[in-house]
Amino acid sequence: MLSTEFQPLQNDFYQQPTLNTARQLLGARLFRILDGELVSGRITETEAYIGEDDRACHAKAGLTERTKIMYGRAGTAYVYFTYGMHWMLNVVTEAEGFPAAVLIRSVAIETGIECIKARRPGVKPSEWTNGPAKLTKALGIDGSFNGIDLTGKGNGLWIEPGIVISDANVTIGARVGLYSVPEPWKSFPWRFLVTG
DNA sequence: AGCACGATTAACT
């Protein structure tokens, strides 16, 4: 059933500095209506990508057909394809005109377990959504979600407030998978992970 | 028109 306790996180939440949004998304709940069922999970890992100067951010290429979403309204989904096979889910942050986003890297499924089990046969529950491409596959998120509004429930994908994660349970470190990104961007502590 | 590369994953040795 649909949650009535909370409403989706709104534009003002995503307009904060990207690092704040990335940190505060830990513990928030990602919702998806999939095959008519409500599936949700707690966000347990995020990364921030901030501005044209960030050599790890796609917006380093400037305003292009691909990156224009990141220049748009905070709270919009930026979904892109990489490695020839994987979709990644991001939320656009900060003011319109400034390109930044938070990559959702991992969630812990809480509801809709049977639905996910059917979609990921033979995969261990702990491996269902513990990676950015795994979670998009498990939740049926692809390029058709690029540019949708995540601040309402109309598109079957949104984020609600969840539990507050204390600093004692958060590990902050360098972003993952940045092989050819130069320093200092490669080592910026812009990854937020729930531990303990 | 062609090319190098990638915010990853699974399946190897």
Place this chain on the structure above:
DNA sequence: GTTAATCGTGCTC
């Protein structure tokens, strides 16, 4: 620890 899979994007010719 290493590597293949696989194709959209952005850059160069």
